[in-house]
Amino acid sequence: MTNPYPSRRTVFSTVGAALLVGATGLRLPARAQSFEPTPSMRGGSNNYRPGAPIVDRIGNGGFWTSGTVRRAGDGAPLAGRRIQVWAHTTEGNERDARSHGATLTNEAGEFRIEMPQIVPAFGQPHGHLVYDADYDDGGFETVFLRPVMERASDTSLQVEFVLRPV
Amino acid sequence: MAPMRGALIWSALVLAIAVPLIAAAQSPLLQWRDPVYIIAGFAGIVGLALLLVQFLLIAGVLPGVPARRAHIWTGAGLVIAVFLHVAGLWITSPPDVVDVLLFRSPTPFSVWGVVAMWAVFATAGLAAFRKRLGLRAWRLGHNAAAVVIVSGTVIHAWLIQGAMEVTTKLGLCLVVVAAAVWVLRRRRVWRMLR
Numbered sequence A: 001m002t003n004p005y006p007s008r009r010t011v012f013s014t015v016g017a018a019l020l021v022g023a024t025g026l027r028l029p030a031r032a033q034s035f036e037p038t039p040s041m042r043g044g045s046n047n048y049r050p051g052a053p054i055v056d057r058i059g060n061g062g063f064w065t066s067g068t069v070r071r072a073g074d075g076a077p078l079a080g081r082r083i084q085v086w087a088h089t090t091e092g093n094e095r096d097a098r099s100h101g102a103t104l105t106n107e108a109g110e111f112r113i114e115m116p117q118i119v120p121a122f123g124q125p126h127g128h129l130v131y132d133a134d135y136d137d138g139g140f141e142t143v144f145l146r147p148v149m150e151r152a153s154d155t156s157l158q159v160e161f162v163l164r165p166v
Numbered sequence B: 001m002a003p004m005r006g007a008l009i010w011s012a013l014v015l016a017i018a019v020p021l022i023a024a025a026q027s028p029l030l031q032w033r034d035p036v037y038i039i040a041g042f043a044g045i046v047g048l049a050l051l052l053v054q055f056l057l058i059a060g061v062l063p064g065v066p067a068r069r070a071h072i073w074t075g076a077g078l079v080i081a082v083f084l085h086v087a088g089l090w091i092t093s094p095p096d097v098v099d100v101l102l103f104r105s106p107t108p109f110s111v112w113g114v115v116a117m118w119a120v121f122a123t124a125g126l127a128a129f130r131k132r133l134g135l136r137a138w139r140l141g142h143n144a145a146a147v148v149i150v151s152g153t154v155i156h157a158w159l160i161q162g163a164m165e166v167t168t169k170l171g172l173c174l175v176v177v178a179a180a181v182w183v184l185r186r187r188r189v190w191r192m193l194r
Helices: A010-026 A028-032 B003-027 B026-032 B035-059 B067-092 B094-101 B111-126 B136-157 B166-187 B189-193
Strands: A063-071 A080-088 A100-104 A110-115 A127-131 A141-144 A156-163
Touching: A063 A080, A063 A127, A080 A110, A100 A110, A127 A156, A127 B067, B003 B166, B026 B111, B035 B067, B035 B094, B035 B166, B067 B094, B067 B111, B094 B111, B111 B136, B136 B166, B136 B189
Parallel strands: A063 A156
Antiparallel strands: A063 A110, A080 A100, A080 A127, A127 A141
8 A cells, every 4th residue: 555645754765765776876787787789989989090900919019908899688799890999009199090900809709909008198098999880791880989098007998899780 | 675575476486387387398198299289288288377477467466567468468378378279189189179169078178178268268359349348347257257267277277187297287276276266356356246
């Protein structure tokens, strides 16, 4: 039976609990189970040079960008997907061709590419990554990411892609 | 006594500006930047430093210069510094600057910079037409813009991970804010609101 006149204590505790759950993102794990597609980030596509070659490493290396590529919904790992990476590094600007390179995911949907150390540019130490549908035959939507490093001294960056089927 | 005091104030001002500039010039980030990008960044630091000069000129504590005329010229210098800052960044990375100017950049500090930039340009516009505006509108407009410029610039600078060294950046920001609060309170322009 529902009480039409909840006490002040009930109202406060219910609203408080709702706010707490909403604000702390406690609902997130439940949603992650269904593998929501990763949205493109603002500024992610800035200084993109489409079609950079697949390389063993960009420049002289020293910094690792790695992550996984999965399918939205069931989270199945996607193999052979082309991920392009670029950043302002110790060896070049974002706009320089030598700052760009691409790699393919393995059977487990993992990618890992070595590149020069990312250094802060335009106010934040950040990288750029893209899964570009135009350079892939697999029928997923393009996603541009612009992850920011926690510290400028970090020597690696971990990035997750969950792609939405077209 | 007066010349001694003047020399002290001038040395303090030179120190307050030179120390953060010299510290920024030591930044390891500079070795990985093009000259245009470096100039753009330093134009930003100079702009922040000029705010301090502006307040001290208006406070009348800088002996040996015609304060009002110097304030106008420093204001023109501030406009040039802002222009060099934005133009240099534009040349370095056009899409990032376009995003910032259209308020769609992912970086939280950039919006403060753009707001401060427009407040600087608005002040220059007000100054050009100040005789037609009348004293009240000019004073209120200029002071309101000054509040926006100082807060916008300081927050913008503080949130950036850039060439400025953190301690000297904090020092310069605090000195600029302190000078702003002191001068704005002393002039009590809000009395004209009544």
